[in-house]
Amino acid sequence: LLLAGCSVAVTDPASSSSPAASDPRSSMPDAPDASAAPEASPAPDAGSSAEVDPDVRAKLDRARLRDLVTQNLTCVDGSATVGRDLDGMYVELTGDCATVTILASAGGVLLPDVGTLTIEGDGATVVMTSATQIVFDKSADINVVGWESGNPEIAYAGTANVTTPLS
Secondary structure (H helix, E strand, C coil), rough: CCCCCCCCCCCCCCCCCHHHCCCCHHHHCCCCHHHCCEEEEEEEECCHHHCCHHCCCCHHHHHHCCCCCCCCECCCEEEEEHHHHHHEEEEECCEEEEEEEEECCEEEEEEEEEEEEEECCCCCCEEEEEEEEEEEECCCCEEEEEECCCCCEEEECCCEEEEECCC
């Protein structure tokens, strides 16, 4: 990233004197407060892409990912958590999964039908049969999630998370 002819001043808003106070540009309107931004944005228009990107489809190929699975877990009492101790691993969950939370990063997760999927980790590749709801935590970044049927409600937060139907 290259910035030319720009300057940035970091000031404490609680401080009574700041370099920007004497700057004639200080009369410019303030930038929107980042803390006022919602934590999740609505899902993009589901009809915007009729065809799944071939690179994304290849990354979300269930058969290919199944060959990489090193851990098999079962949803107990309708819920499961893929913990941080499974970072970088490929996991397959079975059973009745009403809620699944993925804390792990940099791995893959294969899921059956899921009620609510919550993702808090980074860099996960997730394939599920279907879901009612997919929720990305504000700390979840660079995840790729695909579902084979249905039309889940998606709450986006974090950065660079990608979702796509696979059928």
